[in-house]
Structures are given as structure tokens and as C-alpha cells.
Amino acid sequence: MMAYDHLHPSTVPLLALPKAERIQRARTKMWIPYASAREPYAAMRLLLEAPKQQRPENVLIEAPTNNGKSTLLERFEADHPPLPRPEHDTALIPVVKIDMPEHPTLGIVYQTILDRLGCPYAPGAIRRELRRAVLTILEAVGTRVLLVDELHNLNQAGPNERDGVLAFFRALGNEAPLRISLVFAGTQGARTTAQHDAQLLNRFEVFQLRPWRDGDAFRELLASFEALMPLREASYLGDDDALARDILRRGEGAIGEFFKIISRAAVLAIETGEERITLKTLERIRYQPPSQRKIDVELPGLP
The missing domain is CATH 1.10.8 (Helicase, Ruva Protein; domain 3)
Known part of the structure; x- marks a missing residue:
């Protein structure tokens, strides 16, 4: 043999x-824990395991197209799946992953999160109602880390929409009892996008998956x-x-x-x-x- x-x-x-x-x-497709991916993966694990606190730490991953950032996020989400909670109405969902829409607005980002969590909303719901629904469901399912892939797509939004989306993400970390950590991932434009909110960018540890x-x-x-x-x-x-x-x-x-x-x-x-x-x-x-x-x-x- x-x-x-x-x-x-x-x-x-x-x-x-x-x-x-x-x-x-x-x-x-297969996941290979190569050396340059292990460091950001470990950083994401620390976000998940850290106690809730004001101004939680975040992670930003930059990589050229097709160089492993999305696979890394997908693997992290798969390694931390929803957990059943018989005593609750909802499962525990510690990690939630979304893709930034190609032409995002704040309302579309709200809808993207709700869709990802299977939370219904009225087609004509106004932004205030969508925001309340997002915050409520994230608290209900115990989300600790929000993964946002294709962050560079936010550059396609107008300045007001872009700044509104970034302010919302910052609020997820600021507002008790959520204190959600963020993982942003995108091409080389991702850091530039995050720089539009100086308070938010200061909370990020940056990793680069180089060619x-x-x-x-x-x-x-x-x-x-x-x-x-x-x-x-x-x-x-x-x-x-x-x-x-x-x-x-x-x-x-x-x-x-x-x-x-x-x-x-x-x-x-x-x-x-x-x-x-x-x-x-x-x-x-x-x-x-x-x-x-x-x-x-x-x-x-x-x-």
C-alpha cells in the first residue's frame, strides 16, 4: 500500500x-492557515474573547483583489457559528458578516444587516425604524464582532451617506450594552475609507495581506x-x-x-x-x- x-x-x-x-x-475552495493570515485571525479572536468595554478595539485588513481577505473573514465566521439557546427566543450569534453593498446608503446598510440575520422589516420603513431594529436584533442575538467585507465600496457613496455609515459603525462600539467590535476588510482603499472618521480609525489595528x-x-x-x-x-x-x-x-x-x-x-x-x-x-x-x-x-x- x-x-x-x-x-x-x-x-x-x-x-x-x-x-x-x-x-x-x-x-x-479550501482554507489554508498560512503565516500572514494567522496574525489577523488571532487578532479577531482577541476581539471576540475580550470583555465588553467602551471604545472596543477593531481590526482592518487590506489586501489586493483575490488575495485572501474574504476567505479569511468567511473562515472566521464559520469557526464561530450560531449557538442554540433553548432558554431564549433567538440563537447566540457572536459573529455576523456582511458585504458592503456596491452603492451603499445608510438605509441599505441597515437592511443588509437585518437581511443577514433574517429579521423582517416593513418595505417602507424609515431609517429611524431600521436603525432601532438593527440595534435590537444585534443585542438580542449577542453579537460581539461585526465583519464588514468590501469596505472600499463605501467610497461609491456620497460624502454624507459615507459619513453616516461610518458614524453608525462607531456607534455600535460606543453604545451600551452592544459594545460591538468591527472587522473591516477591503482593497487598498479600505484604510482611506475609514480615515474619513478619525475617531473610528484610531481604534483599528491594521493588517495587510501583501502580494x-x-x-x-x-x-x-x-x-x-x-x-x-x-x-x-x-x-x-x-x-x-x-x-x-x-x-x-x-x-x-x-x-x-x-x-x-x-x-x-x-x-x-x-x-x-x-x-x-x-x-x-x-x-x-x-x-x-x-x-x-x-x-x-x-x-x-x-x-
Whole structure:
């Protein structure tokens, strides 16, 4: 019996599955607790475990597109799911995650939180009523941390709406008995957005998930991806310089792109029966680097 030393123990049983199921597994997004994500994750844990207090601490995570910020927030939410409370009318929901809408207003942000918690509201409800409903439900379910992804979308709002949304978030930490901590996440514009409320920004610890470069951390990441792909043969993604550099070059430094490349290559390796990823495998997959997906728009009448 083969040892399959290149695989994580939890991956080995997947090799017994039919091809179609192994392919589905290879396409499923996975969480890898890489070094640069462990620090903000630990900071979020501290927010959750800290006693309620005035001016609670917050966390802000900046990252380029597709470089792991959303996956990090989703993982944190999944690790802290709602807990049943038979003696209460509602479950305990310590962590709530929302995405900042693309064209936000304060009213839409209220509705987004209520929708996320399954709390009904009247279609014609005014902002004051929506705000009261949000504060009531957050207190009722015992929320301690609010995760707000895509914070940079708030830059699409007018100044008055933007400032109103930020003031609302600040109030979640100020108002007793809520004292809710915030985790903001977004692209490089996220910090700029938060800076519009100086009182709020001062409460944030900032983390940056930078584009990846070749080095030990990157090689460990590739080895971790390989360990979770249900392939019978070792590919040595983290050890083979040519493979590692090709994945880094194609993925342009973004962890989400690395997964896309490795996942598609693993699927092809299963379909062909090769059962490992090689440079030829990478050449054969359908993949377009992020920079090549941008569309150049030519304006009429301009040279």
C-alpha cells in the first residue's frame, strides 16, 4: 500500500472516491492557515474573547483583489457559528458578516444587516425604524464582532451617506450594552475609507495581506495546496523551482489565483490519469492571468 506522504491524512481517503467526486473536491475552495493570515485571525479572536468595554478595539485588513481577505473573514465566521439557546427566543450569534453593498446608503446598510440575520422589516420603513431594529436584533442575538467585507465600496457613496455609515459603525462600539467590535476588510482603499472618521480609525489595528513573492512562505503554501489535492502521485509544487515560479508568475502574486491554477491542473491530472501536476499540465489548462482579463476601452474620436 502506498504511503501518500505528499498528502494530508484527511486527503488520503478521498483517493478511493470515483473520479467525478475527486474532481469536485479538487474544485472546492479550501482554507489554508498560512503565516500572514494567522496574525489577523488571532487578532479577531482577541476581539471576540475580550470583555465588553467602551471604545472596543477593531481590526482592518487590506489586501489586493483575490488575495485572501474574504476567505479569511468567511473562515472566521464559520469557526464561530450560531449557538442554540433553548432558554431564549433567538440563537447566540457572536459573529455576523456582511458585504458592503456596491452603492451603499445608510438605509441599505441597515437592511443588509437585518437581511443577514433574517429579521423582517416593513418595505417602507424609515431609517429611524431600521436603525432601532438593527440595534435590537444585534443585542438580542449577542453579537460581539461585526465583519464588514468590501469596505472600499463605501467610497461609491456620497460624502454624507459615507459619513453616516461610518458614524453608525462607531456607534455600535460606543453604545451600551452592544459594545460591538468591527472587522473591516477591503482593497487598498479600505484604510482611506475609514480615515474619513478619525475617531473610528484610531481604534483599528491594521493588517495587510501583501502580494506573494517567492520564498519559504510561498513554497510552504504550495506544499499545503498539494497536500489537499486528491492526486495519487506527488507533484512537489513547493520543491520544484520551475513549477513554483510558473505558478507565481501566472497568478501574479494572488493566493486566489494560485488556487485556481492548481485546482484546474489537479482536475486535468485526474481526468488524464497522470495523477500529478507538471509543467506540461500547467501549459494545458485554460487559465488567463488577472492582468490579461482587463479590457481596454477605446473612446470614439480619440487616437
